[in-house]
Amino acid sequence: MPERLPNEKNMFDGLSAEQKQQLYDRAADFFSDNKRQLFDRLVQNRTRHIAVVLENIYQSHNASAVLRSCDCFGVQDVHVVEDRNPFNPAGDVAVGSSKWVDYYKHADIEAAYAHLRSKGYRIVATLPHEKDTMITELPIDQPTALVFGTELTGLSEKAVELADAYVKIPMYGFTESFNISVCAALSLFYLTEKMRASDIKWRLSDEEQTTLKLFWAMQAIRDGEKVVEKLKDEMTS
Structure with missing residues (x-):
């Protein structure tokens, strides 16, 4: 099982749905009605239909920018592989977004993929490939995990080899690639807009x-x- 960060355990395991609601109602007495209304509104737009996997991102500002994009687009789960580079978001870039998304640490890319597949995800690597698809044309009929690699060398051979599909972002200039944080933001924009316009049951229960x-x-x-x-x-x- 992956290690959940920053909360090492789910203290709510074992509680019924009714008990969780009762507990939340009690906890909500400790913050403002405005905050409660904000939570009620934002949680309606949270999704796990799309997830993000980050493999060995070593620049903290890029890791933080991806977390911020996930929060902005309502993507709740980020899966981290750090068998070479430690995952260390920079607070000044994340602007608190790391508090509102869930991120999970995996021992290696194989473990991350196995966990996601057990949850029904299609693994989609983000890189040019002989079998790639434009991200605007990627089907999202099943839960989709987008995989992003390290800044200099991209995804590892294993990450590419074991993926189910490959996507690229349309580009029309001399530069051959986007910065990882830009790539993640564009990818999440395309897919979450497509998801929200569909009949897919993408919201949380x-x-x-x-x-x-x-x-x-x-x-x-x-x-x-x-x-x-x-x-x-x-x-x-």
Whole structure:
């Protein structure tokens, strides 16, 4: 199993959907109505139908920019492979976005792909390839994980070899590639717009939304994890 970051465990495992809702209602007393309304609005546009995989991104500002794009486009899950370069988002670029998305650390690309396939994802590598498709034409009928590689050398041979499909972004200039953060932003824009215009059931379930709002609540409350843990203990004791 991947390691979930920054929360090492899901403290809400074992709670029923009703208990999670009750716990969130109690936690919401610790922050403003405006914040609660914001959470209710934003969670409606969160998705796991599209996910992002980052393989050995070594420049912190690029990692942070990708997290920021994920948050902006409502993509909730980021999967990190750091068997060569540590994943270290820069706070000044992420502008707090790392608090609102879920990211998971995998031992290597094979482990990341295996985990995603077990969840029903199609693995799509972002690079020019003899079998590539323009990103505007990529089918999104099933959950899709976009894979982005390191800045200088791109994706590893394994990441390319084991992918299910390949996409490229239309380009009309002399430069042969986009910066990784730009590539991620453009890719997410194309696919999330296509997804939202479709009949695909891309939204989180009601229980997933409540669970996510609980994690957000811990970010919004001072010492939020301790507060929510105490509320949970009081509710379940």
